[in-house]
Amino acid sequence: MESPQNSLFRLLPSVHELLDRPEVQTLLQRHSRESVAEAARSVLGDLRDRIRSETVDGADLLRDVQSLDASVRAQLEDRMRPRLQRVINATGVILQTNLGRAPLSDRALEHIEEVSREYCNLEYDLDAGQRSKRDVHAEGLLLDLLRRRGAMPQVTAARQSEPKLAAAVVNNCAAATFLTLNTVAEGGEVIVSRGELVEIGGGFRVPEILAKSGATLREVGTTNKTRISDYASAVTPSTKMILRVHRSNFKIEGFTEQPSLAELVDLGRSASLPVFEDQGTGCVLDLATVGLAGESSWVGSVRAGSALVAASGDKLLGGPQCGLLVGEQRWMDLIRANPLFRALRVDKLTYAALGATLLAYLGGTEDEIPVLRMLRLSAETIQLRCDRVAEALQGAQISAGVVATRSVVGGGTTPGASVPSFAVSLLPHDGHEGALAAQLRRLPTPVVARVSEGRVLLDLRTVDPRSDETLIELLKTAVPGAGTEESLS
Ligand SMILES: *Cc1c(COP(=O)(O)O)cnc(C)c1O
Numbered sequence: 001m002e003s004p005q006n007s008l009f010r011l012l013p014s015v016h017e018l019l020d021r022p023e024v025q026t027l028l029q030r031h032s033r034e035s036v037a038e039a040a041r042s043v044l045g046d047l048r049d050r051i052r053s054e055t056v057d058g059a060d061l062l063r064d065v066q067s068l069d070a071s072v073r074a075q076l077e078d079r080m081r082p083r084l085q086r087v088i089n090a091t092g093v094i095l096q097t098n099l100g101r102a103p104l105s106d107r108a109l110e111h112i113e114e115v116s117r118e119y120c121n122l123e124y125d126l127d128a129g130q131r132s133k134r135d136v137h138a139e140g141l142l143l144d145l146l147r148r149r150g151a152m153p154q155v156t157a158a159r160q161s162e163p164k165l166a167a168a169v170v171n172n173c174a175a176a177t178f179l180t181l182n183t184v185a186e187g188g189e190v191i192v193s194r195g196e197l198v199e200i201g202g203g204f205r206v207p208e209i210l211a212k213s214g215a216t217l218r219e220v221g222t223t224n225k226t227r228i229s230d231y232a233s234a235v236t237p238s239t240k241m242i243l244r245v246h247r248s249n250f251k252i253e254g255f256t257e258q259p260s261l262a263e264l265v266d267l268g269r270s271a272s273l274p275v276f277e278d279q280g281t282g283c284v285l286d287l288a289t290v291g292l293a294g295e296s297s298w299v300g301s302v303r304a305g306s307a308l309v310a311a312s313g314d315k316l317l318g319g320p321q322c323g324l325l326v327g328e329q330r331w332m333d334l335i336r337a338n339p340l341f342r343a344l345r346v347d348k349l350t351y352a353a354l355g356a357t358l359l360a361y362l363g364g365t366e367d368e369i370p371v372l373r374m375l376r377l378s379a380e381t382i383q384l385r386c387d388r389v390a391e392a393l394q395g396a397q398i399s400a401g402v403v404a405t406r407s408v409v410g411g412g413t414t415p416g417a418s419v420p421s422f423a424v425s426l427l428p429h430d431g432h433e434g435a436l437a438a439q440l441r442r443l444p445t446p447v448v449a450r451v452s453e454g455r456v457l458l459d460l461r462t463v464d465p466r467s468d469e470t471l472i473e474l475l476k477t478a479v480p481g482a483g484t485e486e487s488l489s
Helices: 004-009 016-020 022-027 033-052 058-066 068-079 106-116 138-146 175-187 206-213 230-232 261-270 298-303 329-337 340-345 348-362 370-376 379-392 432-442 466-478
Strands: 165-170 187-192 216-219 239-245 275-280 306-312 323-328 398-408 418-428 450-452 455-459
Touching: 004 033, 004 058, 016 022, 016 033, 016 370, 022 068, 022 239, 033 058, 033 068, 058 068, 106 348, 138 165, 138 323, 138 348, 165 329, 165 348, 175 187, 175 206, 175 230, 175 239, 175 275, 175 306, 175 329, 175 340, 175 370, 187 206, 206 216, 206 239, 216 230, 230 261, 239 261, 239 398, 261 275, 298 306, 298 323, 323 329, 329 340, 379 418, 379 455, 379 466, 398 455, 418 450, 432 450, 432 455, 432 466
Parallel strands: 187 216, 187 239, 239 275, 275 306
Antiparallel strands: 165 323, 306 323, 398 418, 418 455, 450 455
């Protein structure tokens, strides 16, 4: 006698039969036979597993077999979906590394398209009709920007002795730091304060980077206090460099001491040692204008006279992922000659986005850079937008309101720094705020929100206002009953 399972198995078509169905045939117009067959096998395999595990009965199975075409189509669409996808960042964290850090400006995106759809002069000198170097484009703009912001000495007869600066771009700030340590300090010692032996996140640990670069760490001072005399007494004939690492993601408060960068530069000059600052944030603006006083600035580091400064392109500068290196010509020449420089180079997409971002600063149109625009948004503007979103959700099976909150800069830039903001607050009637947040992440365009005190908070500072309508439509599909006639009564 046939087992009940066997009779269920016999309800399943073969892959061949499934491929012959007219609906499945239409899929072949847009997909290869191979991928359609693969999807068909996978859908049938799932059904077989369910029969084997006895989690399906005859009636269920018949229904599933009837809708096999649709399942194959869904499976195919799922496989063809790009894995990296757009999300709406409603966390209020402006530089959220997990969500791609700095969004790019329209101009940067247009420029990427313009130079990469066909060919570009990446390494080609159009005047001379000859090969050139890819980093000339960015170097000129970086130096112009620093000069414009007062970071560079005016070249006057009286200051002829000031070293000439050069700039280069590599894959990210971690790469810039590694490359610099390897070029300048391999086989020698690097003096660094114990208070700066940090982990930046994503596994970037200063002591480990140093070890890999071939330099030896010479730790000075203590976690909370390091004096200039600690640095001075650590200098030996093997010393190659003094390193300063910006404390991007933590603060030491209370009984603390750290020499200024200027003091380090003076010591470096008298001991003939370069000072290298891993500045990190790439901040060009004075953040005091947005209520964040006392933050480290990339321009300030260069101005203070460090021999070399490294910064990220996709933090407060607001550009693409890359590492900016600025420093005295003689060190930069050595860095460019290091084979690692070739290994860590960036592509034309990065140069295109970085160039457009730097031009926005040079042209005084920084507000087109999303990070800066978001930082400068007033809380009132955000509140009005939150009101609109909350209103559109009235009647849903959640309570939607607007609450005051604070947005953080994030991204390992300004530890603990935040600016006042507003958020749409969603209180699910079933009390499952975690489940609601998870549901928002599963929307066709995922919405990433913050969960706080039993509510889901959507801080609109980090949502492009052009996406407000999309956000409203997405939220309506997630919360049944929103904006319906009867529910408004
Ligand atoms: C963020 C940061 C880094 C790492 O920068 P990436 O561009 O992510 O490699 C290194 N140093 C400091 C001080 C930072 O703030």
